[in-house]
Amino acid sequence: MVRSYFRRAYSSFTAHVFDIPPRFMAFLFFLLLLTVPAMQLGSYVLRLLIMANIFAIFAVSWDLLVGRTGQISLGHALFFGIGGYTSGLLFQFFALPIWVTIPAAVAIGALAGFLIGFPCLRVKGPYLALITMAFPLILSNLVKWSPLEPIFGGELGFRSLPPFFPFLPFTQAIMAEYYLILLLLFVSSIVIYKIANSKTGIVFVSILDDEVASKACGINVTRYKIFAFTISSFFASLAGCLQAHILKLANPPMFSLDISFLPVILTFLGGIGTIYGPIVGSYIYVILDRYIMSILLPKAFESVGWTLPREFDFAKLLIFTLIVLVLIIKWPRGLARFATDELQNLEEARDLDERGPRIWKRYKKTKH
């Protein structure tokens, strides 16, 4: 009798603990991030996390366009760069405050996405990828072009952009920036998640699935594709101008291929098409690339009396690429997706319909 009572208690306990929905996990994750500044990890770590959050906004925006709508973009640096440069231009020539430059940068970025959407309607798959890849390269050369140097600042770009909190001392300013960016990530990812799971989001998936069938259902495919481009570029340019203000710098590398490939890596690490995956991916990326490889490893070498050779920078890239490759091959659906699948399987096994009868059966057996 007592034993059966404990068994029931135990099974209902496991059922509840393992039934944590992903949404609640995400909430816990954000709570954890909220407490990070209190851990006294130093301003360097805080800076890293700020970058991780900016990258996360960038990658989530990419995931909506590519993971959900199937419009492969290898040129998201275009929107990232436009965000940064718009902020830079508005500050340089009109000395506008930050709360004007950011909305303006985001609006211009969204407009760019809207316009880019039209030529992209005519192509798909690898052709679309190649075309989108070309746009940021064109802009990168444009801003570097010497006749335009008085406007775009040439190779150097814009320096000394205004920080977010000029009136705060250094350590407090970083903390404030951290919370601001975290809030923006929170809001952006919720907005994108809501869109992805709304009726509009289902239409996006139907276009990815079968364009002809979508048309047969009366869907205005053109409008939805353009909409996906616009939303995606809106958030990508937000990430761009946030980085510009955090680093106080907007320069040609913002349009580089590295930046274009960044959301691809982050999204595949976390899980494409999930929306929350890229956030996890960007944390893995920043921790691997900027913390373990750049700080922990050299420190470990120092502690045993070795110094890393200068060529290590190249080896670092190689090692990092290998790690990412292994992660992607081992978990092709992404790490975050893998984790939630595990959780959801457990949840399914404890399906409400089955759970009752099962517990009840066991209870009857032990009673007699």
Next chain:
Amino acid sequence: MLEVQDLTVHYDGAMALNRVNLEVGDGQFVGVVGPNGSGKSTLLRALSGILTEVEPGKKERPSLSGSILFEGKEISKLKAWQITKLGIIHCPERRRPFAEMTTLENLEMGAYLRKDKKDVRKDLERVYELFPILKERANQMSRTLSGGEQQMLAIARALMSKPKLLLIDEPSLGLAPILKETVLKTIKEIWSSGVTILLVEQDVAITLATAQKIYILAHGRMVTHGAKEELMKDRDIREVYLGL
């Protein structure tokens, strides 16, 4: 209800339809038969507007001339989604259900344009009555359905769009004879509930057995049309085009 005059379609210079005329009366069941490559799918895609939509990856869009009147309105210049809104619903060749969606979600996609939520519920019940198997498979991914079930899903999805004129492209393609009959029987049921039907088929027997008026299409031209009895009277037509 539908009046097609001199419809001509070119793909990249190659003619697929040559001055086609076709008339579908209100509440009629019209069939079009023709061998593979005669332009049946092209005809339906021209009617539903999918033909002239921008298709990514295609160099040139097919060109279309002639007139298509639906309830007295010229629709040959309209976009696919506008035509769908008018009530012409296309049930495309090879079924094309959304593979990554469940049966129910597929049906909901069919009702995507509709604002009358209450009637959508009723129609869902009606569709389930028509295809009981779909109710059993409601939460199953549509890629795991059998060929026959996918065909039923495709027709059911089109029904959810509340068609006035339903265009069905080769529903019997790749189905076992017994399934063909089931599908045909349901199409007839749909017709008797008041939906006008334009059925396009390679299978002559099926079409002759169901349609009130039959058009014969060959190499992009309408050879002749008439009721089953009229067509059967002409020995040439019977032997050359119907193979009977």
